Amino acid sequence: MSPPDHALCAVLTCFLIPIAEWNPSCTPQAIQTGLRIRRLKFVMADPDQAGRPSAEWIDQLPACVAMLVGDTVRYANPAALRLLRARQPSDVIGHEVDVFIHPLDLHRALARLRHAEGGGINPVTEIRAYSCDGQPLMLAMSSAIVVVDDERAVLASFLDMTERAAMEQRLRQTDEDFQRMMNTMQDVFYRTDAQGITRYVCPAVKNVLGYTAEEIIGLPAAAFYPDLSERDALVAEIRKYGAVHDFPGRMRRKDGVIIDISISTQALRDEQGQYAGVEGIWRDISERKALERRLKHLATFDSLTGIHNRSSILGILERLLQRRPPLSVLLLDLDYFKRINDGFGHAAGDRVLCRFVQIIEGEKRSRDFFGRLGGEEFLLILDGADEAEAGQIAERLRAAVSAEAIALAEGEAVALTISFGMTQSRSGDTRTADVLVRADRALYRAKQMGRNCVCGESSQGGA
Numbered sequence: 001m002s003p004p005d006h007a008l009c010a011v012l013t014c015f016l017i018p019i020a021e022w023n024p025s026c027t028p029q030a031i032q033t034g035l036r037i038r039r040l041k042f043v044m045a046d047p048d049q050a051g052r053p054s055a056e057w058i059d060q061l062p063a064c065v066a067m068l069v070g071d072t073v074r075y076a077n078p079a080a081l082r083l084l085r086a087r088q089p090s091d092v093i094g095h096e097v098d099v100f101i102h103p104l105d106l107h108r109a110l111a112r113l114r115h116a117e118g119g120g121i122n123p124v125t126e127i128r129a130y131s132c133d134g135q136p137l138m139l140a141m142s143s144a145i146v147v148v149d150d151e152r153a154v155l156a157s158f159l160d161m162t163e164r165a166a167m168e169q170r171l172r173q174t175d176e177d178f179q180r181m182m183n184t185m186q187d188v189f190y191r192t193d194a195q196g197i198t199r200y201v202c203p204a205v206k207n208v209l210g211y212t213a214e215e216i217i218g219l220p221a222a223a224f225y226p227d228l229s230e231r232d233a234l235v236a237e238i239r240k241y242g243a244v245h246d247f248p249g250r251m252r253r254k255d256g257v258i259i260d261i262s263i264s265t266q267a268l269r270d271e272q273g274q275y276a277g278v279e280g281i282w283r284d285i286s287e288r289k290a291l292e293r294r295l296k297h298l299a300t301f302d303s304l305t306g307i308h309n310r311s312s313i314l315g316i317l318e319r320l321l322q323r324r325p326p327l328s329v330l331l332l333d334l335d336y337f338k339r340i341n342d343g344f345g346h347a348a349g350d351r352v353l354c355r356f357v358q359i360i361e362g363e364k365r366s367r368d369f370f371g372r373l374g375g376e377e378f379l380l381i382l383d384g385a386d387e388a389e390a391g392q393i394a395e396r397l398r399a400a401v402s403a404e405a406i407a408l409a410e411g412e413a414v415a416l417t418i419s420f421g422m423t424q425s426r427s428g429d430t431r432t433a434d435v436l437v438r439a440d441r442a443l444y445r446a447k448q449m450g451r452n453c454v455c456g457e458s459s460q461g462g463a
């Protein structure tokens with residue numbers, strides 16, 4: 001094989017092998033044909049006639065082939081002309097090669113084309129190029145020096161990589177966008193496989209759980225749940241509905257602290273439709289949960305004394321009224337409380353209120369409900385207590401309060417007494433007001449009778 005035969009064969013083989021994979025009609029036989037380079041004849045004089053090789057097989061090649069003499073294109077096969085969007089061969093043939101090469105790649109490309117002085121084959125390189133109508137192209141080019149008709153020429157073969165380059169660029173861009181998004185996310189994006197092993201987790205996991213993504217990837221997601229039944233419930237829900245939104249859960253941080261999270265995630269399916277894991281987001285909602293708990297507490301409990309507030313205790317009473325009697329209700333009102341405020345100040349009055357609540361909390365039964373209706377008026381619900389039992393309990397509470405000299409900050413102490421109005425629920429009671437009106441009437445009588453006593457609906461009260 002002469003050197004030009006060898007060179008063309010090698011240059012074309014660089015591309016024909018991949019081309020053969022794309023186009024089964026391009027067989028190794030076609031590559032073999034490349035050995036007939038000796039029979040190429042080029043008409044160098046007329047550009048329109050130039051480059052008509054006598055061997056027509058080269059015109060049939062799907063690979064783009066061009067021949068340069070000096071820097072001028074002397075031959076381009078139809079595939080090359082199509083790629084360069086030539087309307088006729090003279091759009092390419094007879095032109096300087098630099099017309100078709102991007103200025104930033106020109107130096108490198110020409111150096112490559114001229115490089116094969118030693119008779120070697122230039123390895124494939126990618127260059128940016130232009131078609132005849134100025135469209136940008138990305139070409140993969142290989143070349144070799146050949147001698148044709150005693151003239152030194154460069155044989156170049158190239159493939160259109162424009163689509164692939166654009167696709168790679170899009171992929172790179174998509175990947176960069178994804179990484180940027182992941183790096184700036186506050187929430188944790190994650191993916192597990194069908195076995196629940198964490199396959200991806202974004203860097204935000206460091207802020208949320210205290211672990212780096214590398215520490216977590218490869219571990220079972222279940223390892224971070226303090227209660228496995230919570231994770232099982234999540235997975236069951238995802239398998240059932242395909243996705244969950246704002247699913248409540250908890251996770252254990254690296255420092256052992258349990259945090260509240262919200263999970264929005266969906267099931268992944270493989271090509272056969274089989275469950276392949278989950279992909280979604282955890283959001284650290286510890287602050288939100290703490291705020292919710294705080295708001296709920298504020299909405300339920302009295303801020304000064306910590307017991308049920310008015311709406312909460314009346315809600316409990318309403319609920320208990322639906323049940324069967326016996327149910328007793330005590331209305332408690334501090335006696336002459338205004339004098340304490342006036343004599344020792346409002347802050348001392350607050351201290352007395354708090355201590356009074358502590359005494360009642362300590363004396364009432366654990367099943368009883370105690371709440372502040374407002375000011376110095378309180379409600380105690382004695383579930384399951386009839387009139388006799390309720391009377392005994394009320395008397396015990398009254399005695400406990402009056403027995404204590406309540407200490408004030410200034411080293412002083414004050415005596416406190418309570419008046420009680422007591423009533424029992426009746427089968428016709430449907431509204432809290434029905435019960436409260438009777439309790440209030442009884443309390444009024446207790447006040448009338450000199451205070452520090454318990455009055456029922458019919459009783460005369462006693463202290």
Ligand SMILES: Nc1nc2c(ncn2[C@@H]2O[C@H](COP(=O)(O)OP(=O)(O)OP(=O)(O)O)[C@@H](O)[C@H]2O)c(=O)[nH]1
Pocket residue numbers: 304333334335336337338339341345346347348349350353374375376447451
């Ligand atoms: N320190 C304090 N005082 C309160 C609070 N809520 C209501 N009070 C006071 O409770 C007092 C209630 O006075 P009154 O309605 O005259 O009742 P009283 O002095 O207890 O007299 P009787 O109920 O008739 O025995 C008023 O001085 C209110 O300002 C509170 O949260 N803190």
